[in-house]
Amino acid sequence: MSGTYLGMPAFPRAAAAATRDTRLRANLTHATHTIRDKRAAAVAELDDWAQLRAAGAAVKDRTLRHLDHYLEQLEAAVTAAGGQVHWAADADEANALVTRLVRETGEHEVVKVKSMATQEIGLNEALAEAGIRAYETDLAELIVQLGGDLPSHILVPAIHRNRSEIRDIFRREMADWGRPAPEGLSDSPAELAEAARLHLREKFLSAKVAVSGANFMVAETGTLVVVESEGNGRMCLTLPETLISVVGIEKVVPSWRDLEVFLQLLPRSSTAERMNPYTSTWTGTTEGDGPRTFHLVLLDNGRTDTLADTVGRQALRCIRCSACLNVCPVYERAGGHAYGSPYPGPIGAILTPQLRGIEGSLEASLPYASSLCGACYEVCPVAIDIPEVLVHLRERVVQGGPVTRGGSRVVLKPARGHAAERAAMRAATWAFDHPGALRAGERLAARTRRLHPRRLPGPGRAWSRTRDLPAVPAESFRDWWRRTRGEPSEQAGGEA
Numbered sequence: 001m002s003g004t005y006l007g008m009p010a011f012p013r014a015a016a017a018a019t020r021d022t023r024l025r026a027n028l029t030h031a032t033h034t035i036r037d038k039r040a041a042a043v044a045e046l047d048d049w050a051q052l053r054a055a056g057a058a059v060k061d062r063t064l065r066h067l068d069h070y071l072e073q074l075e076a077a078v079t080a081a082g083g084q085v086h087w088a089a090d091a092d093e094a095n096a097l098v099t100r101l102v103r104e105t106g107e108h109e110v111v112k113v114k115s116m117a118t119q120e121i122g123l124n125e126a127l128a129e130a131g132i133r134a135y136e137t138d139l140a141e142l143i144v145q146l147g148g149d150l151p152s153h154i155l156v157p158a159i160h161r162n163r164s165e166i167r168d169i170f171r172r173e174m175a176d177w178g179r180p181a182p183e184g185l186s187d188s189p190a191e192l193a194e195a196a197r198l199h200l201r202e203k204f205l206s207a208k209v210a211v212s213g214a215n216f217m218v219a220e221t222g223t224l225v226v227v228e229s230e231g232n233g234r235m236c237l238t239l240p241e242t243l244i245s246v247v248g249i250e251k252v253v254p255s256w257r258d259l260e261v262f263l264q265l266l267p268r269s270s271t272a273e274r275m276n277p278y279t280s281t282w283t284g285t286t287e288g289d290g291p292r293t294f295h296l297v298l299l300d301n302g303r304t305d306t307l308a309d310t311v312g313r314q315a316l317r318c319i320r321c322s323a324c325l326n327v328c329p330v331y332e333r334a335g336g337h338a339y340g341s342p343y344p345g346p347i348g349a350i351l352t353p354q355l356r357g358i359e360g361s362l363e364a365s366l367p368y369a370s371s372l373c374g375a376c377y378e379v380c381p382v383a384i385d386i387p388e389v390l391v392h393l394r395e396r397v398v399q400g401g402p403v404t405r406g407g408s409r410v411v412l413k414p415a416r417g418h419a420a421e422r423a424a425m426r427a428a429t430w431a432f433d434h435p436g437a438l439r440a441g442e443r444l445a446a447r448t449r450r451l452h453p454r455r456l457p458g459p460g461r462a463w464s465r466t467r468d469l470p471a472v473p474a475e476s477f478r479d480w481w482r483r484t485r486g487e488p489s490e491q492a493g494g495e496a
């Protein structure tokens, strides 16, 4: 596996390969079931979970409605506190900005706090091209980086690896990146964690520049917030001289009172903890305490286009807890890589096509990566109706647009592979508009029902190989109604 998601195949092809990997499926099933059970217990402790969830959704919706106002308030507050704010319209702009900022320090190495925004824009690869090496310091991200791999889960990026695989990666790769793995390293969790701690400690103590994301940004004071479980984030946020934070614009919340809601929702939904072990907050710079220079890069990269879609915009409420991944039957079988972005599972299926657009075959396939069972909506702490957005995006894929790109609406050609579905929908629309023809067709289908094939020919063959086509009844509902109740009146809906 390469270090980038670019050029990955459409979901069905990637998922087909993943479902044949029995070790991957065993790792995923064990991990997701363990996390989901713990989450259910942590959530059940709170009597007011439903109210908290509604409050979280309401705060996010209000913020998104007035996003321009809160971002300007945030910019003013960060600047007043000694930070420097930069705006990046897309991944290229953000990568160029961060590269320039690191170069200006004269350094060739940075340490990183786990950050999905920087994965989204491919920052590590962009820095590498400029001769700057980025060291991931989150344990799971370290495993992924040393393995030349890609994250496959939001919270547990190396969920697809088991302990013996991790031991082999440490033994093989650590020496190339710094302190080698200890002699005779076993696959016990304690030994693996100690090896990572020793390896990373060197980096923390020598790094002059750190790159982070943020879970939240508080507009009223210009404060950024990172929550984590290991403490590595706090080392990165406090020890280096320069801190560069790359954060999606949807991460802003208006006030500390609003933040309180999310600091309850997030830990129980993600790690099943009552509160996060480490919650780091910082506001600009402070003399003699922490980094002397602080840059905030505010990232759009498709977010304002997503905001323009009144159904799809709810995806921007996401607080990246990963609860929806852990209950998703499709994710459990396909794994995270099949989603072709750092956002796997149900949230990836609705976020990636909106951030990147549905023109590509991967992006157009993602809204179909779901059985629409609704388990993701049930567990989402900010009540994102993921099934609703999936259906909405399917409609957009089949209709071929319109979508919003760079603030203007464009109409897309229908995605290839969906032409047949589109033609079928047109035929259905015509039939329902012509009740006489529909009735004649139903009668003909009933009379010839014994001649109907049980399997579809041509492109429908694969679909019907594992499904029984429904049997056509001997009598249509309309005919049954007429026979038993008489002619329907106009008031009762005419032909209905």
Ligand code: SF4
Pocket: 269, 317, 318, 319, 320, 321, 322, 323, 324, 325, 347, 376, 379, 380, 381, 382, 383, 384
């Ligand atoms: S969509 Fe909801 S459940 Fe899924 S990661 Fe985002 S906040 Fe969590």
